[in-house]
Amino acid sequence: SETYSFSVEIDSRLGEQPLSSTVTQAMNYPVLGVTDATEIGAYCIATSSVNTTGFDSRSANEANSLCPNLAADHFKLQFSGVKGAIITIGYSMLKQEKGGFSFGDYYGNQSVGSTNNTLSTTDGTYVWEWYSRITLIDKTQVTDGLLDFEFDVTAAYQ
Numbered sequence: 001s002e003t004y005s006f007s008v009e010i011d012s013r014l015g016e017q018p019l020s021s022t023v024t025q026a027m028n029y030p031v032l033g034v035t036d037a038t039e040i041g042a043y044c045i046a047t048s049s050v051n052t053t054g055f056d057s058r059s060a061n062e063a064n065s066l067c068p069n070l071a072a073d074h075f076k077l078q079f080s081g082v083k084g085a086i087i088t089i090g091y092s093m094l095k096q097e098k099g100g101f102s103f104g105d106y107y108g109n110q111s112v113g114s115t116n117n118t119l120s121t122t123d124g125t126y127v128w129e130w131y132s133r134i135t136l137i138d139k140t141q142v143t144d145g146l147l148d149f150e151f152d153v154t155a156a157y158q
Contacts, residue, residue, distance in 0.1 A: 017082050017124075019157050025076035027132060032066040032101075034142050039063050043135040045106060046072035055135075066136060075130040077153060079117075083124040085157055090114040093132065093151040100141030103149040106131035128153075 027046055034042075041055045044067035051071065054064025061068050079087055095110040096103045105111035119126050130151070136142070 019079060019081040019087060019155060021155060022078050022080070023076070024078045024127065025073055027075040027130070028073040029134060030067050030070040030072060032134060033062060034066065034136060034139065035062050037063045038066070038136060038139070040136055040139065042066050043108065043133050044070075044072050046074045046132045047106070048073050066134060074132065077128045079119065079126045079128065079155055081119050081124055081157065083119060084121040085119045085124070086116055087119060087126065087155050087157055088114055088116050089128055090154040091130065091152065093130070096149050097137060098147045098149070099143065100136060100138040101147060102135045102137045104133055104135075106133055108133045108135050
């Protein structure tokens with residue numbers, strides 16, 4: 001019996017190209033209007049498309065929509081890293097209630113989870129998008145001013 005040995009040269013590039021992210025479109029709502037005619041349940045959805053339909057499935061107006069015929073921008077985040085790499089994106093959009101409004105995902109709910117995605121084999125990027133909704137829940141709490149809502153996104157190479 002004989003033992004044979006050989007050498008392998010390793011070119012370690014671990015950590016050479018970290019995963020990075022850039023917001024390419026911030027979540028942005030127009031000024032939300034509430035009048036005496038606005039009904040509880042009226043909402044505005046951030047999809048980057050014009051809100052043409054109210055919560056009652058009729059054409060959007062001051063009674064059934066917080067942003068009739070206006071667009072709210074949804075969130076876009078571009079990840080960059082090693083071409084073809086798999087990334088895990090974790091997300092948490094808890095349902096939040098402030099100032100007579102509720103904030104949540106596209107359906108008005110809380111959304112927590114993760115998803116695996118592959119960076120492009122051409123340029124090493126992936127664009128992740130998220131939609132949300134703000135709904136009127138209590139007119140007695142509504143005042144002029146700003147309301148701050150938040151959500152979390154994490155990502156890592158697999």
